[in-house]
Amino acid sequence: MANSSLIHEFRAYGAWRAALCQRIDAYRRWLTGNDLGDAQADLRLQQLVERLAEDRLVVAFVAEHLNGKSELINAIFFADGSRPLLPPIAAGTPTRTICPTELLYDRGKPPRIELLPIETRATRASSTEFKRFPEEWRVIPLDTQSADTMLRAYTHVNQTKRVPAEDARRYGLWHPGASGNSAPSGDGTVEVPCWRHAVINFPHPLLEQGLVILDTPGLNNIGADLELTLSTLPNAHAVLLVAAADAGITSGDLALWREQIVPRRGRFAVLNKIDGLWDDLGSDAQTGVGIAEQIDDCSRLLELDAARVFPVSAQRGLLAKISGDDALLARSGLPQLEHALATELIPARHEIMGALVRAEIQNMTNATRSRLEARRRNVLDQLQKLEYLRGKNRSMIGVMMQKVGSEKESFARELASYQALRGVLSAHTDRMYTHLGMDALSDDWRRASEEMRRSIFTPGVRSAMTRFFRNVRTGLEHSAEQVAEISTLMAAMYRKFSDEHGLRLTAPPPFSMLRYLKEIDRLEKTYQRRFNTLVAMLTTEKLTLMQKFFETLASQVKRCYGYANREADLWLQAIMAPMDTQVREHQMQLRRRLESIKRIHQATDTLEDRIEELLAVERGVRSQLDALEKRCTTLEEALEFRAVPLAQAA
Template identity: 45%
Template sequence: MTAHTATNIEAHIKEYGEWRQHLHGDVAAFQKWLKEQDLSDIQVDQSLSHILDTLRDDKLYVAFVAEFSRGKSELINAIFFGGLGRRILPSAAGRTTMCPTELLYESKTEAQLRLLPIETRKTGTTIAEYRGFADEWKTVKLDAKSADRMAKSLEHIAETKIVSQEEAQELGFHVASDEHEQGMHIADDGKVEVPMWRHAIINYPHPLLENGLVILDTPGLNALGAEPELTLNMLPGAHAVLFILAADAGVTKSDIDVWHDHIGSEKSGSSKGRLVVLNKIDGLWDELRDDKEVQKEIDRQIKDTAKHLKIPLGNIFPVSAQKGLYGKIKGDKKVLDRSRLLELEDALGKEVVPAKRDIVRNNIREDMDEIIKSARTTIMQRLKGVYEHISELASLNGKNKDVIEHMMEKVRGDKEVFEKSLQRFQATRSIFSQQTNVLYAQLNIKNLDKLIAQTKRDMEISMTTGGLRTCMKNFFDQASGTMEEVAKQANEIKLLMEGVYAKFQQEHGLSNIKPSSFSVTRYVREIKRLEKKHEQFMSGISLMMTEQKVVSQKFYDSAVAKVRAIYKMANRDADNWLKNIMSPMESQVREHQIQLRRRLESIKRIHQASDTLQDRVKELEETRKIVREQEKVFNDRAEKLLVQLKAEDKSIDTRQFQLEDRIG
């Protein structure tokens, strides 16, 4: 196979990969150091391990969307595989991408093509769920050393099969009544041609894919309508979407439908992360016209495109994927420059990489802040204890044995008072457990599954489009309503813990820690987004009732799978929050107990004359130096991590993606 040649976007993604690896190393070193200094506990260690997993398995999703014959597969070949010496994805004239295709790299899996049969659409099981069922996929080994043999193997992606109209509808495809209508068209023999595969996954050791890039190649409007998971999950979860138009065709009605229904409406209308590619500009090249005239025509098309899609001119990139690929393969810089492919690559790298880096930062910054705050509190508590201990012993200098006995009794008294406070704390823990059980019951997946089952039964007996809409509205209302109840319960728990912290601070001088809140805003926002998408979907279909039920049921299955994923994430987040809200108190209590024991032991030894006062003070001063040095090293390590987690690019709204990333 021809040696790989680096590209503009590769430089951006490589830099991102290096940042990720460097941060991973620093977090791992910090985790090890905290353990060595006895500044860690089970919760802190688990949180740091979760951060390391996030950095290790992080993915960067870029989706390519277009109606057929826009040159989408050719563009993917040009951007990502031009350095391999030939086309890798099928890109002949006509429709070549028949099913959604992911290109990624998993180091534990050999180079292969995995294909999910189209018949699995009848089961109601989502693509995400099928990922865990290896036996359901057909596997084709790929020869990564031969571009020719690999390209041949990948031709499976374009395979189709002939089925009856009824089966096509059962599979969720809309069968068009005439040649002008969108949908699968009926052949002369009354049959319908449909994709053979529902989904394809290409595992391939490409430098970009090895750095975490995942490419999603989607078919046109027909597939987007028939596979709701694309609309609900994959496209909204992509960090960048490239929407490809053809300069020789302009912006067609189907292009506008795809854009407004599936791409442009995401993220509350924001155009960030959404790039439009005006492909096939080589069709405008004309030896009878000079470059200025050609550019004038391209500029006109850019303005028309911006007007139709309601996006900034700067988000539109005119290219020739075919000429760009040719320029890369042949090493023809002049053709490559004229194709303007490198401009698109550079923009893609600058758009998607900073956005993704901010997403990763935001996802782990909160946990890291809590870890650093907890460790810093413990260090300050240790320092405070050492200073108080030194002061206490210094006050005994020159005093008689009776004074020392009195001091010993005082420390014993402090210890007894603290132990009584601990008993009250244990009683509070019982109330805390009761409150958390209420919270867990509200988020119980079994209760959600009951709601899902009831909604499904209601949909099956519904006879009208309005009835289907009502069923789904009730489902979404109850799903988001439960989250609001969770928010109220979480606030009750927070108020309980605020009282506990305040009591210990007042009675024993422990640090004043403010428990964090548990917000459900991001879950409710995502459920509302799904509801809005469903309303948009239902208002856009005008099918026979039988066919409508099939399609809406598939959409419902995908929406339900997503809501279940949101609830699972909320459960994990609530679990972490409950541990984090209790962990600082437990750490402070443990540290305070240790210090009380040490104070009592010191005074006992002085009282028994087994230690001189000066010797013990000297030991404590040495301990103070050690803790001071520990504080310095901690501050240096913490600052190093926080600098790397400080956001640099605030131009992209990453709130939705943060949840998408974590849900997967």
């Protein structure tokens, strides 16, 4: 049986990234071999290759009840027989997912399950932050050659235990009087998951190419895990809500969709287990009508286009793939869901990564081209002046030497001006980083936390959080003002050196804080929704929940600031590198011109020898320009994503 369109497209996307990495690395080596690179350019290209190689596509599966999530995951991704099925999926364990679980592959680690203890929920740190501290995780080795051993290892993921109710309250998992909470047992304990988060490192071909599958718990557990609500699910490239076809969208499914799944691209609803309707509804026609009605109801309740609602039978689809039954596979509805994921996810991800790589590559190749063109213009200018000296006496050579010396001194004075401008630029950069600084953010975080702890009334809590978001937004806005100042200053520097010294510099690339401001807006709206939900609760419990919620929220703001800082670093490198490179190149060429004329004046070199030498240099530079254009063409070709038609790949 042929691979599904989703698996085929994903593998093609992986091959595209690998081929592009090879082309970029070849370009980096070419720059080094031709003395056109520097440490900064080398680092930027290496970072680009690493970003491509480490790119991941996250697909999250969400369900409120036991609706066959594991079977669906297995049927879509792990039915090709290239590796053993993942034990939890193969076993079809009826245990509900109670711990957010990532299925991925990290080449730097052996196959294993990493488990973050539930006790870490009592801290301010998020699960993502704990990933930097491997000693905090319990590790269960995976023997990929033994399905039984793997199954036993996986049973750890959904382990529970009983803890004192007060501990469960500190973890944010139990609150007296809250709906859905069971009363403590006679010994004052309640049941909680053993683990806060699980990561299964498994060497499957799709996971090796960057696929990450996120299996999430139900509404109560997601609601308790604020990181899922605030970051993990909103940032997933695809989120599939899995509901039962016979029951349709339940109140729990609807609450899950409305409260936890941010409406955006890549959101789908799956009505699983339609095979239960095949016999119940009689004829195929009656079955089709019944399923169509469920699709319409689902579309209406979720306010989701009906084209994004897919009726499937994951169990029958999995069986069909394993047995090679094409007719059963078609009836299962699985191919339609896979096609929708393939046509939306992969092209969208390619568009984003392609645009990022293209912008960086164009910026660097333009800088290299400008450098070579400046070098060639300089050589041609030297040739023209040396050819003018043919037949002239030594005094004329002396005059030219003085002229070049004056030009060199003039450029040295301009460099002093350039360094002064760099000082102004540095001041703007310092101010930008001050507004983006983690220290200032931590101070705002601490002040807001203290205000919330001192508050016993709702207005005080609301005021503390509102002030925190206002300060965060103000920091980003002030940073954006400094970015604008830096852009204006750099554009003026580019124009000045282009006009006065013939340096060919394109306008500096733009940078905007808008995406980070929008992320802060999203987080604030999430806070407002959660706050309005909690105002009806008892004051003490409400404050406890809001404090826990704020800590998680602030960690996501910190993460946003971290991204903004890294992007600002890359942008500053991108705008300064071309200028610095061309200034160094111009200095070097002036020095060489002066030394060349000195040698001719002192009769160390003959005029004709120097002309021949420059002609050879010009040919070499022209050859490098031709080679650069070929490199640009191959890179542009590599940027195009062309998947082989599925029929040819089968």
